[in-house]
Amino acid sequence: MCCGMPFIERTFDKCADLQFPLVREWKQAHPGAKAVAYFPVYSPVELIHASGMLPVGLSGAGDRLDIQHADARFGSFICSIVKTTLELGLTGRLEPFDGFLFSSICDSARNLCFVMKRNFPGMYVDFLHLPHNPSSPAAAQFLAEEYRRVLAELERLSGSKVSDDALRRSITLYNRNRGLVRELYQLRTRDPQQAPTWELYRLIRAGNFMPVEEHTAMLEAALPEFRARGAKKRDSIRIVVEGSFCEQPPLALIRLIEEAGCYIVDDDFVIGQSWFESDVPTGGDPILALAASYMDRAVYSSVRHDFRKPRWDGLVEKVRRTQADAVLFLIAKFCEPAYFDYVPYKQEVERAGVPHLQLEFEEKSFTFDHLRTEVETFVESLVFD
Numbered sequence: 001m002c003c004g005m006p007f008i009e010r011t012f013d014k015c016a017d018l019q020f021p022l023v024r025e026w027k028q029a030h031p032g033a034k035a036v037a038y039f040p041v042y043s044p045v046e047l048i049h050a051s052g053m054l055p056v057g058l059s060g061a062g063d064r065l066d067i068q069h070a071d072a073r074f075g076s077f078i079c080s081i082v083k084t085t086l087e088l089g090l091t092g093r094l095e096p097f098d099g100f101l102f103s104s105i106c107d108s109a110r111n112l113c114f115v116m117k118r119n120f121p122g123m124y125v126d127f128l129h130l131p132h133n134p135s136s137p138a139a140a141q142f143l144a145e146e147y148r149r150v151l152a153e154l155e156r157l158s159g160s161k162v163s164d165d166a167l168r169r170s171i172t173l174y175n176r177n178r179g180l181v182r183e184l185y186q187l188r189t190r191d192p193q194q195a196p197t198w199e200l201y202r203l204i205r206a207g208n209f210m211p212v213e214e215h216t217a218m219l220e221a222a223l224p225e226f227r228a229r230g231a232k233k234r235d236s237i238r239i240v241v242e243g244s245f246c247e248q249p250p251l252a253l254i255r256l257i258e259e260a261g262c263y264i265v266d267d268d269f270v271i272g273q274s275w276f277e278s279d280v281p282t283g284g285d286p287i288l289a290l291a292a293s294y295m296d297r298a299v300y301s302s303v304r305h306d307f308r309k310p311r312w313d314g315l316v317e318k319v320r321r322t323q324a325d326a327v328l329f330l331i332a333k334f335c336e337p338a339y340f341d342y343v344p345y346k347q348e349v350e351r352a353g354v355p356h357l358q359l360e361f362e363e364k365s366f367t368f369d370h371l372r373t374e375v376e377t378f379v380e381s382l383v384f385d
Contacts, residue, residue: 005203005225011218012202015209018064018088022209023096026054034098034158036124039085039109040246041303042272043101043128044290046170046280047151049212051158056097057208057272059248060084063364065091073115074108079334080362081247082108089120099124099157101150104132105246105303106337124157126150134295134306143291151287167286173212175279180219182274184226185266189322192238192263193231198255200226205248205270234263237325237382240318241267242345245301247332249361256368257328261379265322268301275299302337311341312348319354325382328375329358355382 014022023035035054038045048055060081069090070083088094100123102113110127117125129146131139155162181204188195203222207215241257245268258264280293298304300314319327327349331338342358349356357378359371 005199005222008199008203008206008218008222011206011210015206016062016064018061018093020056020093020096020209023054023056026211027096030054035096036099036101036154036157037094037097038101039103039105039112040270040272041103041105041301042130042275042294042298043103044147044150045212045272046167046174046286046290047147047154047162048101049173050162050166050170051151051154052160053098053154053158054211057270058085058088059205059208059246059270060363061088061093062248063250063366065093073119074111077334078108079247079332080364081332082112084363086112086115086119089116094120094123097123099126099154101126101128103128104130106335108336109246124153126153130294130304132305135308140288140291140295143294144285144288147287147291164286168282171280171282171286171289173216175282177207177212177216177219178274178276179279180216180223184219184223185274187223187226189265191231192236192265193233194229195226196258197241197264197267197269198251198258201251201254201269204273207273208270234261235383236261236263237379238263238265238323239326239328240265240315240322240324241269241328241330242315243302243329243331243335243338243342244269244361245271245303245338247335247363249330249332250363250365250368253330253361253365253368253371256372257330257375260372260375261383262328262375265324266318268299271299271301302341310344312344315345316348316352316354319349319352324354326355326357326378329356331358331360333360333362 035056036048037056037058040059045055061084065084065087067083067087070086074083100116113127128150131143188200239262241264276293276297278297281289300311329342
């Protein structure tokens, strides 16, 4: 099946290029400007954008880079996204970047931050401390102060002072972008045959490498084209995919799941692009608005601990809202947060009577025959039950 939107395919091909041509082109068009990479899951990209720099979301190197050096810096039982990201740096491929921002994902990501800091002393490398207890009255203020600390570092890197108005303009731009992503996801939930996930994924992930203004224009162009399709419905089951919030599954695996008889009606791929459930307010203190939104408007995630709204309850609510028939737990090998959460997730979906299947992947995977068999068998068990 062809996407029918060649501009998406061309852009995604550039996103997959480990020489980062989109970043180089932007820097060439903006002499003296800088690019700052950030590690998934979430980063306050508005701070980077308001500083006049390009935020770039990195999710490893996929299957396009052999590991030759990174194994010497990490143990064996570490997810491949950590190793391939470090390998990008050790082989000189992160040269277009002037900074790298990490945050509270897992112990491996935390360690990667400081391994990068030691190995690349000329690069601005920082760790953003996100609060682990959003129910605390001090959490929002703590995060606002942490954002201000990071913003001061970004101002030093960019050489320019960031005003509140500049931050509000950046928040407005990203609100529009996230709003379009929500519209596309709602379209897929309602009519998944109109917007297959293997296509939608490429479109959304491209935003990690492009200026938000250009990506928003791409979303605005794609939305009516997806809506106008006359795709026929297939006899497929509706599933929610959970567990791929950080390391991203290979595109071929996403396509395989859909071809094996599934409509993916919701997922946690590229979760930072849809992090807020509603717009960040643009009035008042923009830093505090971003911090309060992280507390009260963020989606649930295995790397965000908010027991006011347990994430296993969030998964069951997502299944009900999307009218899904089943849950597919698609977990990266050695991903501790995903596997820790698999147990309570599994208990809760079983309590709700929701069928589920658990699969494991690596970003460097390139053969999926056994996974295809498992998915097809699972689909048949539901269709012919």
